[in-house]
Amino acid sequence: MHxxxxxxxxxxxxxxKDNYVRLIPLxxxxxxxxxxxxxxxxxxxxxxxxxxxxxxxxxMSLCLGGLFFVIVMHLTRAGWSVTVRRIAEIIxxxxxxxxxxxxxxxxxxxxxxxxxxxxxxPGWSIEGDAAHKQAVLDASQYPPPIEELKxxxxxxxxxxxxxxxxxxxxxxxxxxxxxxxxxQDKTGDKNLTAKMQKHxxxxxxxxxxxxxxxxxxxxxxxxxxxxxxxxxVYFFSGxxxxxxxxxxxxxxxxxxxxxxxxxxxxxxxxxxxxxxFSFVVFWGYIAFSQFMLIWYANIPEETFWFAWRINPAPGAxxxxxxxxxxxxxxxxxxxxxxxxxxxxxxxxxxxxxxxVYAAIYLLVMHWVxxxxxxxxxxxxxxxEHVGPAAGLALHFNPLVDIPCAIGMVGxxxxxxxxxxxxxxxxxxxxxxxxxxxxxHNP
Amino acid sequence: MTEKQNQETADQKxxxxxxxxxxxxxxxxxxxEARESGYNKIDAYSPFxxxxxDPALGIPRTILPFFVLxxxxxxxxxxxxxxxxxxxxxxxxxxPGYNFMISGKPFFSLPANIPITFEIVVLSSAIATFLGMWAxxxxxxxxNPLHRISRFKxxxxxxxxxxxxxxxxxxxxxxxxxxxxxxxxSVIEEVNEDLTDQQLPSWLQLAGLMTxxxxxxxxxxxxxxxxxxxxxxxxxxxxxMDWQEKYKTQTLSPNLGDKKHPDFLxxxxxxxxxxxxxxxxxxELYADSEYFRGIKSGTESFATISTAGVRTGxxxxxxxxxxxxxxxxxxxxxxxxxxxxxxxPEPDWVTQFxxxxxxxxxxxxxxxxxxxxxxxxxxxxxxxxxxxVNARALALAASGQxxxxxxxxxxxxxxxKNPVGRIFDTISNGRGTMGPYKSxxxxxxxxxxxxxxxxxxxxxxxxxxxxxxxxxxxxE
Numbered sequence: 076m077h078x079x080x081x082x083x084x085x086x087x088x089x090x091x092k093d094n095y096v097r098l099i100p101l102x103x104x105x106x107x108x109x110x111x112x113x114x115x116x117x118x119x120x121x122x123x124x125x126x127x128x129x130x131x132x133x134x135m136s137l138c139l140g141g142l143f144f145v146i147v148m149h150l151t152r153a154g155w156s157v158t159v160r161r162i163a164e165i166i167x168x169x170x171x172x173x174x175x176x177x178x179x180x181x182x183x184x185x186x187x188x189x190x191x192x193x194x195x196x197p198g199w200s201i202e203g204d205a206a207h208k209q210a211v212l213d214a215s216q217y218p219p220p221i222e223e224l225k226x227x228x229x230x231x232x233x234x235x236x237x238x239x240x241x242x243x244x245x246x247x248x249x250x251x252x253x254x255x256x257x258x259q260d261k262t263g264d265k266n267l268t269a270k271m272q273k274h275x276x277x278x279x280x281x282x283x284x285x286x287x288x289x290x291x292x293x294x295x296x297x298x299x300x301x302x303x304x305x306x307x308v309y310f311f312s313g314x315x316x317x318x319x320x321x322x323x324x325x326x327x328x329x330x331x332x333x334x335x336x337x338x339x340x341x342x343x344x345x346x347x348x349x350x351x352f353s354f355v356v357f358w359g360y361i362a363f364s365q366f367m368l369i370w371y372a373n374i375p376e377e378t379f380w381f382a383w384r385i386n387p388a389p390g391a392x393x394x395x396x397x398x399x400x401x402x403x404x405x406x407x408x409x410x411x412x413x414x415x416x417x418x419x420x421x422x423x424x425x426x427x428x429x430x431v432y433a434a435i436y437l438l439v440m441h442w443v444x445x446x447x448x449x450x451x452x453x454x455x456x457x458x459e460h461v462g463p464a465a466g467l468a469l470h471f472n473p474l475v476d477i478p479c480a481i482g483m484v485g486x487x488x489x490x491x492x493x494x495x496x497x498x499x500x501x502x503x504x505x506x507x508x509x510x511x512x513x514x515h516n517p
Numbered sequence: 518m519t520e521k522q523n524q525e526t527a528d529q530k531x532x533x534x535x536x537x538x539x540x541x542x543x544x545x546x547x548x549x550e551a552r553e554s555g556y557n558k559i560d561a562y563s564p565f566x567x568x569x570x571d572p573a574l575g576i577p578r579t580i581l582p583f584f585v586l587x588x589x590x591x592x593x594x595x596x597x598x599x600x601x602x603x604x605x606x607x608x609x610x611x612x613p614g615y616n617f618m619i620s621g622k623p624f625f626s627l628p629a630n631i632p633i634t635f636e637i638v639v640l641s642s643a644i645a646t647f648l649g650m651w652a653x654x655x656x657x658x659x660x661n662p663l664h665r666i667s668r669f670k671x672x673x674x675x676x677x678x679x680x681x682x683x684x685x686x687x688x689x690x691x692x693x694x695x696x697x698x699x700x701x702x703s704v705i706e707e708v709n710e711d712l713t714d715q716q717l718p719s720w721l722q723l724a725g726l727m728t729x730x731x732x733x734x735x736x737x738x739x740x741x742x743x744x745x746x747x748x749x750x751x752x753x754x755x756x757x758m759d760w761q762e763k764y765k766t767q768t769l770s771p772n773l774g775d776k777k778h779p780d781f782l783x784x785x786x787x788x789x790x791x792x793x794x795x796x797x798x799x800x801e802l803y804a805d806s807e808y809f810r811g812i813k814s815g816t817e818s819f820a821t822i823s824t825a826g827v828r829t830g831x832x833x834x835x836x837x838x839x840x841x842x843x844x845x846x847x848x849x850x851x852x853x854x855x856x857x858x859x860x861x862p863e864p865d866w867v868t869q870f871x872x873x874x875x876x877x878x879x880x881x882x883x884x885x886x887x888x889x890x891x892x893x894x895x896x897x898x899x900x901x902x903x904x905x906v907n908a909r910a911l912a913l914a915a916s917g918q919x920x921x922x923x924x925x926x927x928x929x930x931x932x933x934k935n936p937v938g939r940i941f942d943t944i945s946n947g948r949g950t951m952g953p954y955k956s957x958x959x960x961x962x963x964x965x966x967x968x969x970x971x972x973x974x975x976x977x978x979x980x981x982x983x984x985x986x987x988x989x990x991x992x993e
Contacts, residue, residue, distance in 0.1 A: 363628075363631060366628065367628050367629075367631065367632070370628050371628070371629065419586070421578075421582075515568065517566075517568075517571075
């Protein structure tokens with residue numbers, strides 16, 4: 076039976092009120108404890124930097140997914156999503172302070188460290204890329220000119236300049252949407268919605284361009300010889316999936332703590348669940364497409380990246396694996412097949428209890444995805460410098476990686492509360508609010 | 518205003534009662550009332566989708582998604598299975614599949630088969646959705662009794678209708694009608710099915726028959742073509758690919774003049790020219806005589822270079838042809854070629870391995886591997902001349918069914934005297950009835966075999982595995 080829903084906000088409070096004063100220090104303590112203990116337990120700046128970069132990239136892509144959600148909802152003039160859009164706006168705004176969190180990677184880079192990005196050394200060479208070394212040496216007796224060509228793009232000053240540009244653009248885009256939306260809460264001016272819709276067009280193009288290059292800079296340049304034209308799409312698919320999971324989880328948390336009540340209904344969770352399901356499929360489609368094209372073409376300068384993650388270690392005795400194949404299988408089953416089947420049914424997508432677990436699960440898998448991208452490069456560097464046997468170890472150290480991930484969750488909660496403060500968590504006077512409140516899935 | 522048409526006759530059958538409503542709200546209200554009164558064979562008709570009409574009618578959620586899921590999973594299994602069967606299946610002699618070994622690749626690799634599996638899942642799911650929707654809606658239906666009611670035509674414009682069917686166990690002609698008017702129906706009308714004309718229209722029957730006959734033509738033509746021969750040339754769909762504007766090697770040039778004054782592209786009438794004597798193709802210089810020919814540098818003549826190293830097109834192949842033709846003749850020669858007084862003098866063979874060859878364990882293992890593949894079939898694994906081909910050919914020769922010169926034992930003291938350069942030359946160019954192997958075995962592998970042969974000669978392993986029959990044959 077079709078139930079009649081309120082056409083206006085009924086919650087007594089739709090903001091964090093004074094709770095953010097309590098939540099910010101709490102989450103900052105968690106962040107400092109987590110990241111600090113990761114640093115202490117690793118006792119190795121390089122190992123810690125890779126663990127930190129994993130968590131940073133997971134959170135960075137999540138925030139970018141939130142920005143995409145905001146832009147695309149304005150671009151498509153979506154009515155259903157109005158009540159959850161403010162959450163996405165706040166997540167998108169987190170992109171700007173994320174720049175400060177990138178400084179622990181960027182400052183050593185500018186000081187000349189090549190511990191994370193191997194291309195950052197004078198006359199950098201294939202030394203950093205153990206698996207690729209032999210292929211290049213076999214192909215030619217001469218020093219391959221490719222380092223020289225790539226160094227026009229991959230040099231520290233240009234890299235830092237790009238980073239500043241990315242974060243400035245993301246911050247500006249996110250602030251445009253958040254400030255106009257907040258202004259509308261007070262004035263109720265419908266022209267603001269029209270303005271945001273109008274500008275969301277070119278902003279989507281700018282967002283796409285920055286996401287493409289930033290995904291290459293953040294993670295693909297860890298293996299500077301490797302290239303995949305599918306890479307930015309892969310990064311994007313995981314980023315939107317994690318953002319949807321985060322929006323769902325935050326909505327459920329706000330609703331359970333009574334911050335919002337009737338505004339977010341099971342219909343909205345159903346739609347978020349549908350989007351999560353579709354992005355699980357999209358992620359799998361893109362991840363497999365990237366893998367299969369490289370697997371099929373079988374060109375050494377492309378395959379070595381995957382070979383290190385699924386094949387026996389190069390130069391190792393027969394049958395000795397790097398250990399990364401378990402992570403690859405974990406992604407295949409955990410990031411694609413299990414959520415594909417789990418989120419397929421309508422009833423489970425409409426179950427709030429189930430969605431809590433599904434969203435947490437997908438966020439963990441998102442972190443595993445980035446772990447699988449970043450950390451094998453560390454074990455490759457180690458195997459190059461210390462010898463092949465050292466590279467065979469998986470380098471999965473729960474005492475370093477898990478505190479670091481918990482700390483990054485603390486960072487995210489702190490940023491979220493810092494931006495949300497006592498601002499309304501639902502766009503109070505959006506012209507489509509009534510449509511969203513009465514939203515109903517046929 | 519209630520209209521009664523109580524005229525159930527032999528040629529008409531009552532299907533149900535159709536009630537007209539003026540607005541969607543009253544239709545939803547009436548649907549709720551009907552459902553709560555226990556009716557379940559009811560249906561609503563409206564000009565646009567009315568929100569909440571499904572739960573008001575008590576329509577259960579469709580089973581179509583489960584149907585599609587099952588068909589999709591079946592499509593996945595069938596798609597993968599067909600690919601597996603076509604690429605790797607060989608379990609049935611009747612339908613053996615096509616498990617051809619290509620470039621040593623595995624018969625079946627999962628990643629390569631995922632796209633097709635994915636497409637089949639999508640296709641089968643889409644077809645299952647489409648056909649399942651038709652089946653669940655009992656379509657196609659050529660005639661609906663509702664269309665006989667002129668009032669019903671306004672359902673596409675501004676009126677809303679509720680039909681309660683006679684199939685419903687609750688249905689009672691008078692009671693249902695009073696209930697409907699109670700729920701706010703403006704008009705109530707009987708829906709009757711016409712029983713007089715259940716036949717398909719004759720033109721439709723004819724059209725169906727004609728279509729079926731036309732569809733038979735292609736298979737009939739295919740069966741006809743399969744059972745007969747044709748003198749017609751095949752169809753050329755892309756003629757410039759079938760007949761390319763080029764001359765093939767080893768062909769005559771076309772005559773550009775007339776018959777009396779022929780004019781060819783080249784004086785010798787060929788379509789293409791041989792390389793000028795002494796020219797060397799890129800990458801085939803072979804300047805290092807010791808490495809590429811096993812002859813000491815500075816001692817080789819031009820003749821030995823041209824025959825042993827540089828391939829000069831026809832000349833080289835002609836020599837090979839000659840060797841094949843002479844094979845039977847050479848078989849009869851008891852004397853090895855090097856003892857032939859007419860043979861050219863022996864070149865100055867290298868006695869040490871050339872500087873480009875590093876004799877180490879890896880090279881010997883490579884040599885053993887290559888020797889076992891190329892040489893052991895005749896010379897035996899230990900080099901004693903007891904290979905299987907040799908043994909079989911000797912047995913055939915003993916019974917007069919073949920002519921065969923026994924393969925040399927590499928442990929023969931005379932053979933042991935040969936310098937490494939000569940062994941290399943033997944492998945490269947053949948000797949006596951042994952054929953040349955330079956086209957099959959790369960230079961570095963030939964040197965590896967030489968090293969391994971030297972190792973075998975050093976050990977001097979005696980034959981152990983030679984069968985008695987072969988021993989007797991050899992003794993004869």
